[in-house]
Amino acid sequence: MARAATTSDVFNAVAEPRRREILIFLLGRERPVTDVVEQLRIEQPAVSKHLRVLRDVGLVRVRRNGRHKLYQTRAEGMKPLHEWSAIFERYWSHQLMRVKERAENMAGAGEKETAKP
């Protein structure tokens, strides 16, 4: 084995800077591939490949219009990412964090935990 099975999911898709650019670019408006190529200065094959990944994980939708294919970001596809990162939200305040820390230290006093000095 090597390099964890790529589990091409939303987290992976969004890890690519280029794909993040594309997602923002396609947000709220349909655009043909050519627009992405021209505006973001990415080679056409590269754009097609990125769009393919984004489509596979449900982050963009496509619709054919004549010779063009119109892509648009599927914002709902971002929900898993948003919800996961939201788990950390309640710990953003150092105050809250310390409180929880103390509470858990007291609660876990009898466990096999490594005690703090």
Added chain:
Amino acid sequence: MARAATTSDVFNAVAEPRRREILIFLLGRERPVTDVVEQLRIEQPAVSKHLRVLRDVGLVRVRRNGRHKLYQTRAEGMKPLHEWSAIFERYWSHQLMRVKERAENMAGAGEKETAKP
């Protein structure tokens, strides 16, 4: 060139399923490396490497305590990810999306846009 310069950032760090597990495990409570190894069933060297990545991008903090090193998730480090995904929030409603779409189609009627049928 190949495989975009790894720009080891939060997005990349979180793309790894194992690292996501570790982040949740270390949330709100300090833990020695051994705990991660035992609870998540990951080999110790692997854990150390993941923790290294997470530390480099500011997603965990460390503190030495005797022979142990106590790791804990730095929730604030998740902010960039959370804020970025929040950009898509206002497009989650299909209703809203359609409205915006129509508005922009009207506004952009004279541009070089690929017109819709």
Added chain:
DNA sequence: TATATACATGCCCATATGGGAATATGTCAA
């Protein structure tokens, strides 16, 4: 000091994958 414990790092391999070039596929227009 010697030994055990806890963690980090180096090395190697296998694989995933972004980009470039060329080519294939699909659609419209003449």
Added chain:
DNA sequence: TTGACATATTCCCATATGGGCATGTATATA
């Protein structure tokens, strides 16, 4: 049907990197 345009796919290469194994480093204890 032929040609031009739009997009997708294939092939290849270079590199990044996760995991396993062995080893290095740091700290506490005997």
